Amino acid sequence: MKSDGYQNFRAALYIRALEIAPLGDDIGVMTDRISQMLKHVRFGKVYLEIHRDMVVPERATLLALKAWFRERGIETAAGITVTIDELSDFKTYCYSDDFYRDKLKGLVQMAAELFDEIVFDDFFFNNCKCKKCIAAKGDRSSPATIEWE
Numbered sequence: 033m034k035s036d037g038y039q040n041f042r043a044a045l046y047i048r049a050l051e052i053a054p055l056g057d058d059i060g061v062m063t064d065r066i067s068q069m070l071k072h073v074r075f076g077k078v079y080l081e082i083h084r085d086m087v088v089p090e091r092a093t094l095l096a097l098k099a100w101f102r103e104r105g106i107e108t109a110a111g112i113t114v115t116i117d118e119l120s121d122f123k124t125y126c127y128s129d130d131f132y133r134d135k136l137k138g139l140v141q142m143a144a145e146l147f148d149e150i151v152f153d154d155f156f157f158n159n160c161k162c163k164k165c166i167a168a169k170g171d172r173s174s175p176a177t178i179e180w181e
């Protein structure tokens with residue numbers, strides 16, 4: 033049996049930036065809830081999201097959570113969700129806009145400073161329909177395009 037308690041799989045938890053950011057310097061509310069969860073599910077890994085909907089938790093909060101999990105033998109990694117407003121038709125970053133490319137570069141750098149692994153949530157896709165993105169796409173097809181005959 034592996035150290036995280038399961039023989040054939042590992043349980044993982046993904047905690048969104050929207051839940052981490054409000055914690056500030058008091059992670060107790062979250063760690064109390066997770067302690068309750070750990071009585072029933074032995075997580076081997078926890079993804080701590082560093083961005084979603086333009087919300088970025090403080091580094092100190094992320095480091096405190098990372099340390100709390102490490103003390104319990106639970107691995108951590110960074111999560112990044114490249115959304116501007118998930119509730120507004122999943123509005124994603126515009127990769128034709130220097131502001132968002134620079135922002136994403138900074139997020140990846142931050143994640144790499146804090147963690148050894150980074151996972152992009154499924155919002156790495158792009159649904160921007162600004163003039164620059166439409167021009168950049170040109171007449172290339174989209175993988176999401178389904179042509180019915």
Ligand SMILES: [Zn+2]
Binds near residue numbers: 160162163164165
């Ligand atoms: Zn765009």
